[in-house]
Amino acid sequence: MLLVYCPHCDVERAETEFSCRGQAHIARPSDPSQTSDEDWVNYLYVRANTKGVYAERWRHIHGCGRFFNAVRDTVSDKFLKFYKAGESMPDLEALAKEAGK
Amino acid sequence: MSETLANDLITPDADAAPLLSQPDVSMLKAAPITRLSLRARETTLKDAGSAFGVELPVQPMTCEIGEKRAALWMGPDEWTLLAPADDLKSTFDSIEGKLEAHPHALVDISERSEAIIVSGEKAVWLLNTGIFIDFSLEAFPVGTITRTIFHKSPVMVWRTGTDTFVVEAWVSFMDYVSGLLVQSARELEAA
Ligand SMILES: [Zn+2]
Numbered sequence: 001m002l003l004v005y006c007p008h009c010d011v012e013r014a015e016t017e018f019s020c021r022g023q024a025h026i027a028r029p030s031d032p033s034q035t036s037d038e039d040w041v042n043y044l045y046v047r048a049n050t051k052g053v054y055a056e057r058w059r060h061i062h063g064c065g066r067f068f069n070a071v072r073d074t075v076s077d078k079f080l081k082f083y084k085a086g087e088s089m090p091d092l093e094a095l096a097k098e099a100g101k
Numbered sequence: 102m103s104e105t106l107a108n109d110l111i112t113p114d115a116d117a118a119p120l121l122s123q124p125d126v127s128m129l130k131a132a133p134i135t136r137l138s139l140r141a142r143e144t145t146l147k148d149a150g151s152a153f154g155v156e157l158p159v160q161p162m163t164c165e166i167g168e169k170r171a172a173l174w175m176g177p178d179e180w181t182l183l184a185p186a187d188d189l190k191s192t193f194d195s196i197e198g199k200l201e202a203h204p205h206a207l208v209d210i211s212e213r214s215e216a217i218i219v220s221g222e223k224a225v226w227l228l229n230t231g232i233f234i235d236f237s238l239e240a241f242p243v244g245t246i247t248r249t250i251f252h253k254s255p256v257m258v259w260r261t262g263t264d265t266f267v268v269e270a271w272v273s274f275m276d277y278v279s280g281l282l283v284q285s286a287r288e289l290e291a292a
Contacts, residue, residue: 001233008177009161009247014233016250062250064161064176 005082006060007068013060021057023047024069025089051075053096055089071095105220105262106164106244107171110134110183113218121283123290126221128282131267134211135189137182138175139196141205152199153182153192162247164259173246173259181257186211214257215275219282220265223289228258228266230285231278238263254278 002015029035029043048054054074059067071081071090080095105111113129121128139157141149150156155167158174165172171183184192189211197207219227225236231251235241246259254277257269270278 011162011247013249016233062255063248065179065248066176 002077002079004058004060004070004079006063006066007082007084008064008066009060011063013063017060017062019059019061021059021067023049024055024057053080053092053099055092057085073099105265107166107183107261109169110171110185111216111218111261111267120217120279121286123221123223123286125289126219126223126227126286128279128286129218129220131216131218133186134216135182135184135186135192136209136211136214137184137193137196138208138210139180139182139205140178141180141200142178142203145200145203145205148199148203149180149196149205152196153184162245164244164246166244175246175248181210212272214269214271216267216269217275217279217282218265219268220262222264223286224264224266226289227282227286228268231281232256232258234258236260251278252281 003012004015004018005012026043029039032040051074053071055069055071057067058070067085069083069085070079071092072079078099080099081090083090111134112132114132117130119127119129139149146157146159150172153170153172155165155170155172157172157180158165161174163174169185173181173183175181182192189209193207193209200207228236232249234247234249241260243260243262246257248255248257250256251270254270254274256278259267261267268278
């Protein structure tokens with residue numbers, strides 16, 4: 001079981017309290033009706049699915065209920081950073097280097 | 102139980118038989134109470150607190166207690182407000198009146214959940230049969246409030262005393278939660 005840190009509750013809890021909602025920092029097109037079908041498909045479905053260091057959205061669904069982001073190494077399953085939604089994406093390459101990848 | 106927080110507010114239901122009474126842990130159904138869910142922005146917290154009678158806590162997983170009032174931190178913009186069952190309308194109206202001009206959501210959720218009072222020196226042991234949380238006093242001091250998962254049911258756990266916890270679950274999940282707790286407690290008798 002993974003241990004996940006919630007930056008809102010400031011506490012580390014078991015994975016069962018959380019749900020992972022895929023790649024983080026994907027902006028919704030600001031004007032959906034002016035967006036081409038291809039771009040809309042990209043927004044809805046296409047994800048990087050990186051093997052390695054990846055920024056994801058998580059939700060503390062059975063805790064405070066809030067969304068936040070986490071950087072996880074998808075190979076080792078180790079979390080490298082947790083931060084609140086709205087904060088900018090950390091430098092993934094630097095985090096990977098720090099973790100010795 | 103005289104030393105617990107909010108004991109003028111969370112009281113055993115006098116009409117209900119104890120769910121569990123063992124020498125080292127007991128479980129009592131709590132009497133009905135007013136529960137309000139408040140979602141509000143930081144700028145309105147002062148007003149909401151003064152209308153409710155107790156300040157709203159901003160420190161994660163804490164509570165503020167007043168006379169027959171308790172405000173529980175649920176999330177960075179979400180609180181559960183507790184008051185006696187008879188005070189529902191007056192409490193609701195006074196908060197609603199004060200926040201009228203501001204974006205907020207105040208909802209009566211009194212009957213959504215039920216509470217049980219789990220107490221005794223084995224209370225922590227018993228809760229840990231279904232909850233993966235460190236309940237040591239350093240990690241989870243008296244007054245700590247959190248939502249979490251008990252086996253497969255969402256619950257709210259509030260430590261109101263060293264050996265006393267209030268456990269809330271949605272009404273339709275409470276038989277599952279209290280039933281599993283009673284079953285697990287039999288292990289203590291067998292030991
Ligand atoms: Zn949280």
